[in-house]
Amino acid sequence: MQASILSSNSISNFCAKTVDFPPPSPTFVPFLGRVASSKLRFSMSSATGLRTVAVAAGGAAFDSEQDGGFQTLMDFMGKRGANVSSDLVILISHLQYAAKRIAALVASPFNSELGKQKGVGGTLGSTAGRDAPKPLDIVSNEIILAALQNSGKVTVMASEEEAEPVWITDDGPFVVVTDPLDGSRNIDASIPTGTIFGIYKHLVELDHLPTKEKALLNSLQSGNRLIAAGYVLYSSATMFCITFGSGTHAFTLDHSTGDFVLTHPSIKIPPRGQIYSVNDARYFDWPEGLRQYIDTVRQGKGQFPKKYSARYICSLVADLHRTLVYGGIAMNPRDHLRLVYEANPLSFLVEQAGGKGSDGKSRILSLQPVELHQRLPLFLGSVEDIEELESYGEIQQKVNPGYEV
Numbered sequence: 001m002q003a004s005i006l007s008s009n010s011i012s013n014f015c016a017k018t019v020d021f022p023p024p025s026p027t028f029v030p031f032l033g034r035v036a037s038s039k040l041r042f043s044m045s046s047a048t049g050l051r052t053v054a055v056a057a058g059g060a061a062f063d064s065e066q067d068g069g070f071q072t073l074m075d076f077m078g079k080r081g082a083n084v085s086s087d088l089v090i091l092i093s094h095l096q097y098a099a100k101r102i103a104a105l106v107a108s109p110f111n112s113e114l115g116k117q118k119g120v121g122g123t124l125g126s127t128a129g130r131d132a133p134k135p136l137d138i139v140s141n142e143i144i145l146a147a148l149q150n151s152g153k154v155t156v157m158a159s160e161e162e163a164e165p166v167w168i169t170d171d172g173p174f175v176v177v178t179d180p181l182d183g184s185r186n187i188d189a190s191i192p193t194g195t196i197f198g199i200y201k202h203l204v205e206l207d208h209l210p211t212k213e214k215a216l217l218n219s220l221q222s223g224n225r226l227i228a229a230g231y232v233l234y235s236s237a238t239m240f241c242i243t244f245g246s247g248t249h250a251f252t253l254d255h256s257t258g259d260f261v262l263t264h265p266s267i268k269i270p271p272r273g274q275i276y277s278v279n280d281a282r283y284f285d286w287p288e289g290l291r292q293y294i295d296t297v298r299q300g301k302g303q304f305p306k307k308y309s310a311r312y313i314c315s316l317v318a319d320l321h322r323t324l325v326y327g328g329i330a331m332n333p334r335d336h337l338r339l340v341y342e343a344n345p346l347s348f349l350v351e352q353a354g355g356k357g358s359d360g361k362s363r364i365l366s367l368q369p370v371e372l373h374q375r376l377p378l379f380l381g382s383v384e385d386i387e388e389l390e391s392y393g394e395i396q397q398k399v400n401p402g403y404e405v
């Protein structure tokens, strides 16, 4: 069957070609869905009939014939786009291994039994003994911690699942903050979940302090000191989305090889979307400004003269991933999400994609964390949508009655 994959009015970078569909090489498949939004170009090759040329971050091109059809996360870090230190390459390679283990865990037929044991047997306190089944977020925490330990590159890990930062080794060059399995409350319904992480430099100037103190201060660095951040989305595809401070790039897990393959180079969030994402069962606890904004865009009476749509998965990584791809706002206006583990890493990713991360008043990355598990309102998304929302004044929800669901 013949199909034209690109029309003549497509982005000027692309050459419109008629190719065999499905393509002769199955290795091409992961790229097909990205053609319109990425910087991939296609040209005909006499040998394979189809050749892929992609322009990665920093403009470095790779060629499918020379690279076997893909650019993996390891290729990207090692030689093509990110230009990161070998220490960071080692750390990320351990993190991607952890991500694959968690992806297998959340997809396991046995996970629902684990998930029901919330609050039992984990790091935060055990009442059922060592052999008790553990909830998935605790198991995920252990997987991440093991990966960081095995990397030899991490001094301290601060995790949403640990009351205190965990000191790992004195001479690791990095500090890692993480929410090992966000959205796990949805796991029984097979709704997407995600891992979030941020990477800072180890502050050697604090080395003289007692361990507890230096562990805490290393973990409380402001988001504008992040050197890398990412999330892993466990959904219909497992995606590893990362920034090293020069663009946001997403890689999709190829289950046949175990590689994360670059599918979304240099993500650019649309400057305006038409989607808002919020738990609007809380409408009557919202301040007037937020209610007015939502009422306005719902009716198509905002700065963008079309009615907005609502999407809310209640899984932050999934809600943000959709927002990066389609634009709009992903928000939680109450003091619920954590500055250190969620807001900072995700804001770094959003800013590197051209968007904004705000607490409704200030830029997230400029905030100085004062507590490890500090919570705050979070608004992430397209620049124009966030600015319009902020123009409504009070949008932070102060009433936080501790919802059960």
Ligand SMILES: O=P(O)(O)OC[C@H]1O[C@](O)(COP(=O)(O)O)[C@@H](O)[C@@H]1O
Pocket (backbone or CB within 6 Å): 182, 183, 184, 185, 279, 314, 315, 316, 317, 332, 334, 336, 337, 403, 405
């Ligand atoms: O209950 P709300 O306010 O809708 O919050 C839902 C949010 O909480 C989360 O489940 C995170 O909560 P936890 O950090 O307690 O796991 C997000 O994934 C989701 O976006």
